[in-house]
Amino acid sequence: MKILVLNGPNLNLLGTREPEIYGYETLTDIEAELHTLFEDVEIDFRQSNAEADLVGWIGESRGQFDGIVINPAAFTHTSLALCDALKAVADVVPAVEVHLSNTHTREEIRHKSLTAPACIGQIMGFKGFGYTLALRALVHKLKG
Numbered sequence: 001m002k003i004l005v006l007n008g009p010n011l012n013l014l015g016t017r018e019p020e021i022y023g024y025e026t027l028t029d030i031e032a033e034l035h036t037l038f039e040d041v042e043i044d045f046r047q048s049n050a051e052a053d054l055v056g057w058i059g060e061s062r063g064q065f066d067g068i069v070i071n072p073a074a075f076t077h078t079s080l081a082l083c084d085a086l087k088a089v090a091d092v093v094p095a096v097e098v099h100l101s102n103t104h105t106r107e108e109i110r111h112k113s114l115t116a117p118a119c120i121g122q123i124m125g126f127k128g129f130g131y132t133l134a135l136r137a138l139v140h141k142l143k144g
């Protein structure tokens, strides 16, 4: 099973970025944890600050990956392009959306996700552990 894990803008700064909101784990810590916990899953873990990279990677995922875990970061609240990209491959590459923080407890602009309607589910509020939960849920769904 091959899973693409995508991370949006500023998530490369995890560890020092507002740790009281996002936790002290770095993105490298989270990636290492996934590789340890999901030995039998081939995980391709990527981050970009550019919307175009994320849209491109999602578009290329058809036939290459069985599913996507995505933290679109701020693009969650702005990007119809990411929503469209996820919908374009959703028939064969289901996605789970993950957020470190519980965005519903934060500023109103963060309450709406444009990307969630293109995903099979959403996990939020558990900091780095949310990635483990998201991958677990996706693998469960894929194994039927």
Ligand code: DQA
Binding pocket: 009, 010, 011, 071, 072, 073, 074, 075, 076, 098, 099, 100, 101, 102, 103, 110
């Ligand atoms: C985030 C929540 C977003 O609102 C924010 O822009 C991020 C991170 C999260 O994981 O909690 O960059 O996606």
